Amino acid sequence: MKKFLYRFSILVLLLIIYSCAAFLPFIKSEEKIPEIPKAENEFRAVWVATVANIDWPSKPGLTVEQQKTEALSILDTAKSLNLNAIIFQVRPHCDAFYVSDLEPWSYYLTGEQGKSPDPFYDPLNFWIDEAHKRGMELHAWFNPYRAHHPAGGQITDHSIIVKRPELAKKLSSGFVWLDPAMKETQQHSMNVILDVVKRYDIDGVHIDDYFYPYPSYNGDEDFPDDDSWKEYKKSKGKLSRDDWRRKAVNDFVRDLYINIKAEKRWVKFGISPFGIWRPNHPHSIKGFDQYEKLYADARLWLQKGWLDYFTPQLYWPINQIPQSYPVLLGWWDRQNIKDRNLWPGLFTSKVQDSTGIDENINQIMVTRGIIHHNPGHTHFSMKAFLRSDSLGLNSALKNSVYEKQALVPTTPWLDDKAPDAPRSIALNFDSLSVKIDWVNEEPKDIFLSVIYYQYGDHWKYQILTENSLNLPTSIPHYIEKDTTHLKLSKIAITNVDRCGNESLPLLSEVVIQ
Numbered sequence: 001m002k003k004f005l006y007r008f009s010i011l012v013l014l015l016i017i018y019s020c021a022a023f024l025p026f027i028k029s030e031e032k033i034p035e036i037p038k039a040e041n042e043f044r045a046v047w048v049a050t051v052a053n054i055d056w057p058s059k060p061g062l063t064v065e066q067q068k069t070e071a072l073s074i075l076d077t078a079k080s081l082n083l084n085a086i087i088f089q090v091r092p093h094c095d096a097f098y099v100s101d102l103e104p105w106s107y108y109l110t111g112e113q114g115k116s117p118d119p120f121y122d123p124l125n126f127w128i129d130e131a132h133k134r135g136m137e138l139h140a141w142f143n144p145y146r147a148h149h150p151a152g153g154q155i156t157d158h159s160i161i162v163k164r165p166e167l168a169k170k171l172s173s174g175f176v177w178l179d180p181a182m183k184e185t186q187q188h189s190m191n192v193i194l195d196v197v198k199r200y201d202i203d204g205v206h207i208d209d210y211f212y213p214y215p216s217y218n219g220d221e222d223f224p225d226d227d228s229w230k231e232y233k234k235s236k237g238k239l240s241r242d243d244w245r246r247k248a249v250n251d252f253v254r255d256l257y258i259n260i261k262a263e264k265r266w267v268k269f270g271i272s273p274f275g276i277w278r279p280n281h282p283h284s285i286k287g288f289d290q291y292e293k294l295y296a297d298a299r300l301w302l303q304k305g306w307l308d309y310f311t312p313q314l315y316w317p318i319n320q321i322p323q324s325y326p327v328l329l330g331w332w333d334r335q336n337i338k339d340r341n342l343w344p345g346l347f348t349s350k351v352q353d354s355t356g357i358d359e360n361i362n363q364i365m366v367t368r369g370i371i372h373h374n375p376g377h378t379h380f381s382m383k384a385f386l387r388s389d390s391l392g393l394n395s396a397l398k399n400s401v402y403e404k405q406a407l408v409p410t411t412p413w414l415d416d417k418a419p420d421a422p423r424s425i426a427l428n429f430d431s432l433s434v435k436i437d438w439v440n441e442e443p444k445d446i447f448l449s450v451i452y453y454q455y456g457d458h459w460k461y462q463i464l465t466e467n468s469l470n471l472p473t474s475i476p477h478y479i480e481k482d483t484t485h486l487k488l489s490k491i492a493i494t495n496v497d498r499c500g501n502e503s504l505p506l507l508s509e510v511v512i513q
Contacts, residue, residue, distance in 0.1 A: 036452045036492050036505055037459045040406040042368075043309070043343045043376025045085035046078055046385070047141065050108050051092035052151040055382040060153070061111030064119055068126065075130050077385050081394060082402040084463075085137040087206050087270075087378060088127050091192065093146040094160045094178070098124035098200065102192050104158035114158035128201055135448055135465045137408060139204030139270065140196050144189040144252065146210055150174035160188070169225065171218040180212060180295075181228050181248040190256060197263050203498065204268035205260055209313060211249045211296045245295040257306040265414055266498045272311035272345050272378070273298035275328055282331045286322040305338035308411050311378050315347035317359055318366060326366050333370055341409060343376035348384040348393075357396045364401045374409035405463045407448070410500035418501040419445040422493045425508045433474040434510060438493050448496040452505065455479050455486035463496075477512050487512050 048055045056074060057067045078086060090097045095106040095113060099122050104114035109123065117123070124140065131138040147161050147168050155161055160178070161168045167178045167185050178185040193205060212223055223245075232244055239247060257269050274290040277299045290296045302310050312332055316323035329344055336342050344367060351360055368375045379385075385394055410416070420441050428435040440446055452461045453475050462473060479486050492505035 036454075036490075036507070037461075038502075039450050039452075039461050039463060040404050041374065041409045041500070042406040043085060043341065043374075043378075043408050044081075044083045044402065044406055045087050045137075045139070045343070045376070045378040046083055047087045047345075047378060047381045048074060048089060049381050050089040050097060050106065051143075051149055053108050055386075057109065060108050064117050064121055067109070067117070067123070068121075071123075071127060072130060074382055074386065075127075075134055075136070077394075078136065078382070079134040081385065081398055082405045083136065084406055084408050085139060085203070085378075086127070086131050087139045087141050087204075088124075089141040089143075090124055090196065091142040093143055093149050093152060093176075095152075098122055098196065100192070100195065102188075102195060103160070104156065107153035111153070113153055113156045124196070124200055124202075132201075132465060135405075135463050137203035139206045139268070140200070140202045141206040141208065142189075142193050142196075143210050144193075144207055145178045145180050145185065145212075146175065147178050148174075148176035164188070169223065171213060171224075172221065173217045173219070175213060175217045177213050177217075177223070179225050179228050180252070181225060181232070181245055186248070186252045186255075189252070190259060193256065194259055194263060197260055197267055202267060204270055204308075205256075206270045206272065207256075208272045209274045209290070209294070209296070211294045212245060213294075215293055242292070242295065246291075246297050249295055250297055250300060253301050254304070254306045261414075268308040268411060268414070269306075270309040270311055270343075271298070271301060271307050272313055275312045275314040275316070275345070276323065277332075277335075282327060284321055284324065284327060285331075299335050302332070302335055302340060303337050305340060305413075307340060308414065309341040309343050309376070310336070311343050311345045313345040313347075313380070314363075315345065315350070315380075318362060325363055326370065329367065329370050341374050341376060341411065342371055343378060345378045345380055348379040349381050351384060351391065351393055353391065357391065357393050360393070361396065361401055376409060405461070407450070407463060407496060407502065408500050412499075415497065415499040415501060418503045419495045419497045421503040422449070422495060422506045425491065425493060425506060427491070427508060427510065429512075433476050434488060434491070435474045436491060436493075438506070440495060445497050446495045447498045450494045450496065450502065451475070452490075452492040452494070453488060454490040455481070455488055456484070458486060 050056055053059050057070055092106060094103055096103045097106055097109055105116050107113045110117060128138045148155055161176055167182055169177045169179055171177060229241060260267055260269050273296055276285055276287045278289050278291045279286050301307055314325050314328050316325055318325045333342055346363055348360055351357055364377060367377050389395055422438040423441045424439045426437045449464050450461055452459055458481055475488060477488050488510050491510055492507040494505045495503040
């Protein structure tokens with residue numbers, strides 16, 4: 001018995017020693033991780049509409065140099081506001097702002113449908129490259145069913161309306177729509193979108209609220225799809241006409257999400273539907289019924305998780321009971337059972353005075369309060385920020401809710417693995433500043449880097465790209481804060497991937513003589 005107890009005591013002692021030995025390195029590695037504040041996380045986007053030349057280019061047929069100058073002005077303005085995403089309309093109506101074998105060059109670009117830029121360039125590639133240089137995401141915005149807009153110039157032989165007339169439905173207002181219930185329509189739009197996903201380095205695919213057309217586009221008459229409806233009934237279809245239309249849109253949304261992920265999993269898919277799902281949801285809400293009129297079951301898409309971010313167009317004020325911004329946002333948040341990113345749309349172009357500016361800022365603050373995890377929002381549209389700042393909108397945003405840069409929030413269902421931290425930091429001192437450069441082990445997994453730097457107890461940060469316009473960056477030796485002269489003491493760098501995952505920091509102590 002004594003021998004057994006002795007052996008048992010030795011075994012327990014060995015287990016304790018082994019456990020401590022295994023645990024000590026864990027504690028040690030944890031202690032090595034420096035404690036630094038995190039950069040703000042918030043999706044801050046703006047729609048750049050090309051249909052009817054709303055935002056860019058300012059009119060059809062500008063020279064290539066003029067187009068590029070206007071584009072750079074938009075991107076620089078967005079960057080100056082600390083926005084981090086551009087939602088750029090590349091397909092206003094079965095046309096293209098990029099090189100395509102499937103659809104013609106847009107009238108809004110060159111002034112003639114089917115005519116390429118001269119001298120030649122690819123606008124989408126240009127926008128992607130310049131947005132990425134400024135640390136902003138570029139989401140390609142498509143209209144899946146609109147085939148012609150009354151402002152879209154002459155319909156040419158390049159148009160799908162001429163090439164595939166059996167798909168096109170003319171509406172009384174001058175619009176032409178592809179029939180969403182026809183498999184050929186769905187396949188064509190799918191091919192167009194996936195072609196861009198495959199060939200371009202976009203960060204997201206975006207579709208808006210134009211599914212079946214708004215009733216006013218056809219004089220409040222029903223959508224003219226008698227032929228496809230008869231074919232469905234002839235094939236022994238059991239659905240009602242309304243449900244048949246909704247199913248066609250639902251199938252397209254679901255299949256588009258699946259196909260984007262099969263091609264490039266990290267490319268985010270976002271939808272910006274009309275802001276009200278149905279009247280009386282919640283009870284106080286009145287207004288247009290997109291479920292009944294556009295055949296868009298937007299709640300279903302959100303609840304099924306057929307998207308990565310959801311941007312309902314909440315274009316109403318906070319204090320408007322029948323269409324209240326916070327009431328609607330809170331309702332959509334409760335429908336978000338898959339925990340997708342919920343980033344509402346704001347009608348910023350409606351801002352006309354100081355009251356409108358306060359409303360815009362208050363809506364951003366309300367959104368941060370309701371969507372406290374991974375908040376965000378999108379402004380419609382860029383022209384609101386291109387006006388002279390006599391209203392003070394840009395400066396009011398920059399001096400309050402956009403004072404600091406922000407990273408786009410994560411999408412953990414796509415990727416939750418952070419990239420590696422930088423391998424090394426190089427610091428070069430001059431009389432006034434420290435120039436920083438660094439080396440990464442696997443740069444292909446890195447979209448952004450964040451430089452954190454400390455003065456006394458005060459931390460600041462910059463978000464940069466590897467091909468940023470101002471790399472390597474310089475940090476001043478000293479700052480003045482509250483009449484105190486603070487010396488630079490620490491610099492840390494993290495890496496961020498395409499899905500917003502941020503690495504552990506690599507820290508360097510700084511000694512200023």
